[in-house]
Amino acid sequence: MRTLVLNAEMIPTAEVPVTEALTKVFLGKAYTVEEHPRIVFRSPGLTIAAPVSIAMFRYTRLPASFYGRAALTNENLFLRDGDRCLYCLRTRKELYEAGLRLTREHVLPRSRGGPDHWENVVAACQACNCRKGSHTPDEAGMPLQGRVWVPSVGRLHRLRMDRRIRGLHAAE
Ligand SMILES: [Zn+2]
Numbered sequence: 001m002r003t004l005v006l007n008a009e010m011i012p013t014a015e016v017p018v019t020e021a022l023t024k025v026f027l028g029k030a031y032t033v034e035e036h037p038r039i040v041f042r043s044p045g046l047t048i049a050a051p052v053s054i055a056m057f058r059y060t061r062l063p064a065s066f067y068g069r070a071a072l073t074n075e076n077l078f079l080r081d082g083d084r085c086l087y088c089l090r091t092r093k094e095l096y097e098a099g100l101r102l103t104r105e106h107v108l109p110r111s112r113g114g115p116d117h118w119e120n121v122v123a124a125c126q127a128c129n130c131r132k133g134s135h136t137p138d139e140a141g142m143p144l145q146g147r148v149w150v151p152s153v154g155r156l157h158r159l160r161m162d163r164r165i166r167g168l169h170a171a172e
Contacts, residue, residue: 001039004053004161005030007060012053012157021054030054034165052165066154072118076151078102079159081123086146087137088128100126107148109134118150 003021005014010033022041024030035049070076083092085102092102105124108114111134122144124132132140151159 001036001050003051004164006033006053006055007062008056008058010055011062011066011154012161013060013062013066018050021051022048024056025051025054029058030056053161062154066157067152069118070151070153070156072116072121074102074104076156077104077121078123079156079163080118080149080151081146083163084123085125085128086122086144087124087132087142089145090125095125103129105129105132107144108136119148122146122148 001018002015003018004012005016005021005024007013018039021030025032031054032049032051033055034052036052039050041048041050078092083102084090085095086105090098090100095101102123103126105122105128106114106116107120107122110116114120128142132142137144
């Protein structure tokens with residue numbers, strides 16, 4: 001298990017093995033933000049929940065890369081769009097159950113010069129992607145149900161953390 005490390009401003013900065021996270025807590029350098037709902041560590045006289053995330057007490061400078069634009073990969077795109085199709089709003093899980101998966105969809109189609117940039121791509125299920133074809137959302141009568149934006153590396157880290165915490169609780 002790995003633990004997310006937040007800086008003093010609650011911005012995710014790293015992931016470390018859970019034992020390393022516990023050491024930081026024991027040394028008084030960090031505190032637990034979110035505990036794992038099930039995993040605990042036991043030693044004589046002490047039971048402690050595994051930290052899903054910890055926050056450092058001391059302020060440290062963030063690497064400049066945190067503010068930079070995130071790489072456009074399908075996984076990053078699905079993360080930005082909340083793991084759902086931005087046309088029909090079905091979640092990844094619902095799509096999976098329907099035998100469909102998420103794809104990268106170009107709002108202005110590539111065949112019409114649409115660039116492969118954050119500002120022109122959304123997560124869309126195979127059904128919506130196919131139905132929209134080489135049309136714009138207007139032409140296809142398929143309005144976008146979400147905003148298209150350029151995420152920073154740090155912003156995606158935070159979304160990834162939220163997703164992980166949601167996943168932990170969903171599994172309870
Ligand atoms: Zn869809």
